[in-house]
Structures are given as C-alpha cells and as structure tokens.
Amino acid sequence: MNLLLVIRILTYNHESYISNCLESIVAQKTTFRFKAIIGEDCSTDNTALICGEFEKHYPTLIELHCSPFNNLQLNSSNNWEHCINSGAKYIALLEGDDFWIDSLKLQKQVDFLEGNPDYSAVFGSTEVLQENPNKSSMAFSNFGGIEDCDLMLEDVLKEKMPVHISSILFRREVLSPAFLKQKKGVVPGDRYMAAGCFIKGKVRYLAQPFSVYRRHSSGISETIEHFGVGLHAGNVHMFLKLLKLFPQQSDRNVLASYLNWRLNETAYAYRRIFEFSAKRRALKLIYRFYPFQLFIKFFLRETLIQLFPSLIQRIHAPSQPA
Numbered sequence: 001m002n003l004l005l006v007i008r009i010l011t012y013n014h015e016s017y018i019s020n021c022l023e024s025i026v027a028q029k030t031t032f033r034f035k036a037i038i039g040e041d042c043s044t045d046n047t048a049l050i051c052g053e054f055e056k057h058y059p060t061l062i063e064l065h066c067s068p069f070n071n072l073q074l075n076s077s078n079n080w081e082h083c084i085n086s087g088a089k090y091i092a093l094l095e096g097d098d099f100w101i102d103s104l105k106l107q108k109q110v111d112f113l114e115g116n117p118d119y120s121a122v123f124g125s126t127e128v129l130q131e132n133p134n135k136s137s138m139a140f141s142n143f144g145g146i147e148d149c150d151l152m153l154e155d156v157l158k159e160k161m162p163v164h165i166s167s168i169l170f171r172r173e174v175l176s177p178a179f180l181k182q183k184k185g186v187v188p189g190d191r192y193m194a195a196g197c198f199i200k201g202k203v204r205y206l207a208q209p210f211s212v213y214r215r216h217s218s219g220i221s222e223t224i225e226h227f228g229v230g231l232h233a234g235n236v237h238m239f240l241k242l243l244k245l246f247p248q249q250s251d252r253n254v255l256a257s258y259l260n261w262r263l264n265e266t267a268y269a270y271r272r273i274f275e276f277s278a279k280r281r282a283l284k285l286i287y288r289f290y291p292f293q294l295f296i297k298f299f300l301r302e303t304l305i306q307l308f309p310s311l312i313q314r315i316h317a318p319s320q321p322a
Contacts, residue, residue: 002301048064083175109206123163151205174200
C-alpha cells in the first residue's frame, strides 16, 4: 500500500511531552498508510532516545531524523524536504509537545479532502492546556464548536487565529517551491502555513476537537519574539512574503490591510518602551524582520516623533484593519 499521508514533527527538549505526542499518533485508526517523520533538533535531554524507542517499536509508523547539532531553521527545512520527498499526498503537522485527542482525526480529514477536491486544507478545534496554574485553559475556535464552516483568509490573519496548526491536514501541493522559499526566516510559521493554504484552494473548519496545544514556559510561543515589537515586526515580515505569493488582487488587498495594521502596531509597541537597552533590543528585532529601506523609514519616522510628539496624530492610520 502506497504512503498516503505523512505527519511532520519537530521536537527539541520535549522529554516530558514527546511520548504523549507519539502515542497519539500510533493510536490513529485509518484505512490508509501513514507515517510520522520526526526532525529531532539535537536535544540536550532524552527526547532523541524516546523517539528512537518509538521508531524501534513502530518502524512502519515512525521515521526519525536526528540532527547532529542544534539549528532550528536547518532542521525545519530538512524536515519539510523529507516530508515532500516521501511522495505522500497529504501532510499533517504536530509539534513534539502537543498531541491529538481523536483517534480518527486523520481518517476524518482525509475523507473530507478526498471528497472535496476544491479544498486544500482542513482544520479542527484545539484545546489549550496551560501548565501555568495562574492561566486558564481555553479552546482555539471562535466558531463556538457548533457547526462546520469554511474559513476565510482574514480568519488566519487576525491577532488571534481561531484555529491551531496542530489540527491541520493539507495537500502536499501547498508546499510549492515558491512557498517554501518565502517561508525561510518567517517566525510566525503557523500563521504563514495557514494563510498559504488559501493559495491552492478553499479551507474548511470541522467543529470537532482534534488536538491539544500545550502552553509552557519553554515553548517557542513564549519567547520574546512572540511578544510586543517582535510579534508585530515578525508578522510584517510574514505579510511581505505572502504578498509575493497570492495572485488574486482581492487577497492581496486583504493582506495589505493587515500589513498596514501590523506596521502601526510595531510602532505603537516600540513607543511604549522607555528603557534605553530595551529600546535598542527592539530596534534589533525590527532590523531583523524589516527590509532595509522599510527599517530606515521606520527609524527616521520614530526619531522625528520623539523630537516632535505632535506628529503622531498626523502620520498614523487607524490601528485595526478595515
């Protein structure tokens, strides 16, 4: 039986979580052949050892690739390449600290895409497991989990996406060479991935709980790049990349609206920083994500505003996209 689907997994120092993740994969019940392709990024704990044990016990379901050194970008790129070269028609995503809660998750999503060739991807709902006892758990889904519906491009561009990438399944055609080329260096990779699915077709939401997204202090979404200036500047970078990929002017107009919003939000976040060293770190993040000319424009404008605060009202558009 040919391989129909691969599950892309990136993992690093997930010793406490990776067994839960892989157990939820081997528990999947399908009428087709699938395989999990793991990119292990030279963890300093027992993550690689645990993954190796699963590969030994489930050789037809688990394929492990261990990096000889820690490099997230290179490991991620290699992992994508392994998934594409597998020849599988469909790809699902799961991080090493997340897991699935429906043993029919893959079967349900493949059945939908097989029966609806005009759709490129399908999501489900996701529960959020907070490890910080001071934070409450929640669920990814602004649709109330009541009924299935089509997602719009605007849905995945909002400040808070209504769906989480751990619940996605998409066609391999989404990963065009141009899409993967533009993806390099994009920090909000989940939003980029979700938005890119709209290039190849419609996207469906199934009102069923498929996955659990675990939030903890060492997760990538808890890093400085995902807050304040780094969050908004990273999204600016992502929107500039996506604008090169979408052919339809209506989609480009939507992207441009959200790009302008993130540009403004980057500036607002930068102005709320008063301590000199923190402001310098913020500038480094902006320099990292902005094209050089855009960075120079930003720096000159913000310097003028500091000298002449009355300019703020004159040069800023509304902060929310239309």
